[in-house]
Every structure is written in structure tokens, then in C-alpha cells.
Amino acid sequence: MDLKQVSSLLDEIFPPDYAVEWDKVGLQIGDLTSEVHRILVALDVTSPVVQEAYEKDVDLVIAHHPLIFSPLSRILSASYPEKVVMRVIKEGLALYVLHTNLDAxxxxxxxxxxxxxxxxxxxxxxxxIRQRFYKIAVFVPETHVEKVRSAMGQAGAGKIGNYEQCSFRTRGIGTFLPLEGATPYLGQVGKVNEEEEFRLEVLVDEMHLQEALSRMLEAHPYEEVAYDVYPLANKSLKxxxxxxxxxxxxxxxxxxxxxxxxxxxxxxxxxxxxxxxxxxxxxxxxxxxxxxxxxxxxxxxxxxxxxxxxxxxxxxxxxxxxxxxxxxxxDHHITEGPAVWLIKEKVERVFAERGWPIEVVATDAESGPWRVADAQ
Missing domain, CATH: 3.40.1390.30 (NIF3 (NGG1p interacting factor 3)-like)
Structure with missing residues (x-):
């Protein structure tokens, strides 16, 4: 799988919309066309972590804390984080960050x-922190309701908390007049047709909106699909x-x-x-x-x-x-230490579900920025 595919999937697992406005999350460094075979998960991107990634033949580092947080006015080898940015690029590594979105x-x-x-x-x-949600309402003939609903669900629509494939439908009558040149799935050209249809409604977040619409249009039998997209003000207290x-x-x-x-x-x-x-x-x-x-x-x-x-x-x-x-x-490091294993487990599970043969390993090269000041 290439980096573009992997980073898009990581965006689905850890939605950037959950991050606070000042945070810097998502893909920070990398060639979108490069292949990803092995991933290293770490809390911070430090020189020892980059060296570990090099020695373990890693393609992508996933970190909890951003390496690039404040704008860089120059990149020199004498100071952090610039010297680590240089090393990441030199070794051909990619870097993906999930920070306050993982917290929230x-x-x-x-x-x-x-x-x-x-x-x-x-x-x-x-x-x-509010993830932007939309309501898709599409009008579907009874023969294709399940097909369209399933297609949108597979694209990530209809997920509410711990529930997936959530939807609502109401029965009604649709009218339409196919003009010359049209090839209607139902009805006749030049005649006003009335067909029994369902209004199918699903909730979808912004990240999955375009894919859900694309899948819906592919699964729908009509030549011209009638649908609405409504922005919502929903937010989850969780x-x-x-x-x-x-x-x-x-x-x-x-x-x-x-x-x-x-x-x-x-x-x-x-x-x-x-x-x-x-x-x-x-x-x-x-x-x-x-x-x-x-x-x-x-x-x-x-x-x-x-x-x-x-x-x-x-x-x-x-x-x-x-x-x-x-x-x-x-201690900052103690409270966030489990992030490494939490990320690793979530990513491994989704990769396995997709059948993606990408290895995910946890770092052995970091222990936090502090140690006991023992003068003995």
C-alpha cells in the first residue's frame, strides 16, 4: 500500500476533526507515492527513535507528539527539531502525527x-471539539434501498457511537418526466411517471462524506439521482x-x-x-x-x-x-505512554480487517525526557 492510502486510512481511524484548532496532526513528512511495509509507533520523534526506525527498516513513523509544531524559518542540523526533520527526510521516512485527536x-x-x-x-x-457531520437524504426505488444503504455504510456513513449501518427510511411517491435522450431505469420518456420510492437518510462525518456520496451514486440505479446533503450542528458529549x-x-x-x-x-x-x-x-x-x-x-x-x-x-x-x-x-510521559500501544492495537486491527500486510511495531528507543538526578 502507498503512503497516500495509509494516511487516508489513518485519518479515518483517528479523525483530525477531533484535534483542537492549534494542533498539528496528520501527515507531516513523506512521499505520497512511496510504499509502506513497516510502521513504527512512538510517543515522540527523537534522534534515537529515528535511528531505531532506520535500523528496523521502517517506512512510516506514527507519533503522538508533533515533530513540526511551530513554523520552521530554517532547517539546520544543529538544533531540534530541525535536525530530526532533516534525518527523517534523509532516511526516506514518512511521519504521521495524531495528538489531541487521540486524546479527545x-x-x-x-x-x-x-x-x-x-x-x-x-x-x-x-x-x-466538534466533528462536522452531514445528513445524506437520497430517494431510492424499493428494489435498491438495501444496496444503496449498504454501499454508504461500507463507506463509513451511518456510524453513531458504537453503532454502524444506522439509517432511516420513509415511503413516498416520486414523480419525474424523462425528456428525449434520457434512458430512465423506470417509467417512459415523454410521460410523467409516478414511482414508489423511499427517502433514505444516513448520518456521515465530513471525512467520509465524499466517499459515501460516490458509493451511493454507484449503487443507485437511476440515471439522475435525487439527493440532498445537509450540514448539521451535532456534537458528541463523549x-x-x-x-x-x-x-x-x-x-x-x-x-x-x-x-x-x-x-x-x-x-x-x-x-x-x-x-x-x-x-x-x-x-x-x-x-x-x-x-x-x-x-x-x-x-x-x-x-x-x-x-x-x-x-x-x-x-x-x-x-x-x-x-x-x-x-x-x-507525569506527562506516564499519562500518555499508553498511546503507543493504543495506536498500535487500533491500527493493527483495522489493517487486519482490510487485509493489508503492513507490520506495526512499538518503539524500544524512548523513555521520556527526564531521569532521576542522582549525584552519587
């Missing part, structure tokens, strides 16, 4: 941690940055911290200074992988007793302490 999407990184914490009634802390939910049963702060230690490691936890005692009750938990400073007030407004995040700014931690919100700061 249903079944993404924040849902990963919410599930492992056993949270119930989970929703996005900030559900403002999509957005961060997650907030309720523990299956309330826990004391002490018990909750023990749960957090099991998930993240005791040595990685920091708790902000508040007057809250260890016997205080924790019911509602917010999770933000990576940096969570921007959502501190939103989490408090939504009733969170505690916010778990990978990184918090000093003054935001003070604000939370003064306003009674507990914050458990873990």
Missing part, C-alpha cells in the same frame, strides 16, 4: 484511563479533551491515592496542598492526559473532587488548592 476521540487516550479507573457515566470535560465520571462507589482520599499508585506508580504522584484530609470522600474524578492546566476551573465547575493530569502549572495548582480542588499530578 471516543475510545482514545482519556477513555483508556477512565476505563482503568472504573469510572461510570463518563463524559468529556470540555466537549467543544468527544473532547479530558474525561469526567464517577467512581463505582465512593472512596476515601487515601484509598483513591492507592488506586492511582497502582495505575501510575507511587513515585510518579504529587498531590497539591489543601485542607482536605485523607478520610475525605472522592466520588467524581476528572482525568486529563498530558497538560491539564487549561481545564482546572472547568473540572471544578463540573463537580470534580479530584483532577488527575500529567502536568499542571504552578499558579493553576495554587488556584486549585485555594478553591478546594484536589489535583494529582502524575
Amino acid at each position: 476521540m471516543p475510545g482514545g487516550l482519556n477513555d483508556f484511563w477512565a476505563e482503568r479507573m472504573g469510572l461510570k457515566r463518563v463524559e468529556a470535560i470540555d466537549p467543544e 468527544a473532547g479533551i479530558g474525561r469526567i465520571g464517577e467512581l463505582e462507589s465512593p472512596r476515601s482520599l487515601k484509598d483513591f491515592l492507592q488506586l492511582a499508585a497502582q495505575l501510575f506508580g507511587q513515585k510518579n504522584l504529587r498531590l497539591n496542598c489543601t485542607d482536605v484530609g485523607m478520610d475525605s470522600t472522592i466520588r467524581r474524578v476528572a482525568i486529563v492526559t498530558g497538560g491539564g492546566s487549561s481545564l482546572v476551573q472547568v473540572a471544578l465547575d463540573k463537580g470534580a473532587d479530584v483532577l488527575i493530569t500529567g502536568e499542571i502549572k504552578h499558579h493553576d495548582a495554587l488556584w486549585a488548592s485555594e478553591n478546594g480542588l484536589l489535583i494529582v499530578e502524575v
Whole structure:
């Protein structure tokens, strides 16, 4: 498979529309005509990761963090990220990035941690990320309703949450007058015809819209197909940055911290200074992988007793302490580390379903930017 096909499929698995506006996601480097046989998944694109990709004969690197984030005014070999950009290009590698879209999407990184914490009634802390949706309404003779519906479904239309092939149909009468030169599937030229038809409706996101329309037109028997496309304002409360939910049963702060230690490691936890005692009750938990400073007030407004995040700014931690919100700061790298395996599993599953013989491997070359400062 070539890079254009692979990157298009990755866009389907990890929709770029879920990314926040300032993010830089999708294909960043690569020749669209090059073949992809092996993929390396990493959290960051560093010199060791690029060297690993070279040694493992990798064609494409999929990374969680963008290598190219701010505009590059020059590309020199003396500084990061320019020197890594140069090495990626020199080795003929391609680079695909999925960042806040993985954080925000249903079944993404924040849902990963919410599930492992056993949270119930989970929703996005900030559900403002909106994937653009459309409604396709097409008029089809009864003989071809299933064929047209199935074609659009196979193109990605009709997917709502954990459900696929969703549609609605209503019966009606269509009228049309074929003019000279027409070759109607039903009816006669020069005569007003009335035919029993169905109005078939499906929901589709922007990414799958054109493919769904193309498949619909191919499957439809009419020479001229009557259909409408409506832009919608739908948004999913499950999509957005961060997650907030309720523990299956309330826990004391002490018990909750023990749960957090099991998930993240005791040595990685920091708790902000508040007057809250260890016997205080924790019911509602917010999770933000990576940096969570921007959502501190939103989490408090939504009733969170505690916010778990990978990184918090000093003054935001003070604000939370003064306003009674507990914050458990873990580590940016720890909260996002599972992204590598999450991406790998999702990509491998879809490739297997498509019958694509592309190998996907996880990096062995990164451990985060920090280490213990041991002077002994």
C-alpha cells in the first residue's frame, strides 16, 4: 500500500476533526507515492527513535507528539527539531502525527484511563471539539434501498457511537418526466411517471462524506439521482479533551491515592496542598492526559473532587488548592505512554480487517525526557 492510502486510512481511524484548532496532526513528512511495509509507533520523534526506525527498516513513523509544531524559518542540523526533520527526510521516512485527536476521540487516550479507573457515566470535560457531520437524504426505488444503504455504510456513513449501518427510511411517491435522450431505469420518456420510492437518510462525518456520496451514486440505479446533503450542528458529549465520571462507589482520599499508585506508580504522584484530609470522600474524578492546566476551573465547575493530569502549572495548582480542588499530578510521559500501544492495537486491527500486510511495531528507543538526578 502507498503512503497516500495509509494516511487516508489513518485519518479515518483517528479523525483530525477531533484535534483542537492549534494542533498539528496528520501527515507531516513523506512521499505520497512511496510504499509502506513497516510502521513504527512512538510517543515522540527523537534522534534515537529515528535511528531505531532506520535500523528496523521502517517506512512510516506514527507519533503522538508533533515533530513540526511551530513554523520552521530554517532547517539546520544543529538544533531540534530541525535536525530530526532533516534525518527523517534523509532516511526516506514518512511521519504521521495524531495528538489531541487521540486524546479527545471516543475510545482514545482519556477513555483508556477512565476505563482503568472504573469510572461510570463518563463524559468529556470540555466537549467543544466538534466533528462536522452531514445528513445524506437520497430517494431510492424499493428494489435498491438495501444496496444503496449498504454501499454508504461500507463507506463509513451511518456510524453513531458504537453503532454502524444506522439509517432511516420513509415511503413516498416520486414523480419525474424523462425528456428525449434520457434512458430512465423506470417509467417512459415523454410521460410523467409516478414511482414508489423511499427517502433514505444516513448520518456521515465530513471525512467520509465524499466517499459515501460516490458509493451511493454507484449503487443507485437511476440515471439522475435525487439527493440532498445537509450540514448539521451535532456534537458528541463523549468527544473532547479530558474525561469526567464517577467512581463505582465512593472512596476515601487515601484509598483513591492507592488506586492511582497502582495505575501510575507511587513515585510518579504529587498531590497539591489543601485542607482536605485523607478520610475525605472522592466520588467524581476528572482525568486529563498530558497538560491539564487549561481545564482546572472547568473540572471544578463540573463537580470534580479530584483532577488527575500529567502536568499542571504552578499558579493553576495554587488556584486549585485555594478553591478546594484536589489535583494529582502524575507525569506527562506516564499519562500518555499508553498511546503507543493504543495506536498500535487500533491500527493493527483495522489493517487486519482490510487485509493489508503492513507490520506495526512499538518503539524500544524512548523513555521520556527526564531521569532521576542522582549525584552519587
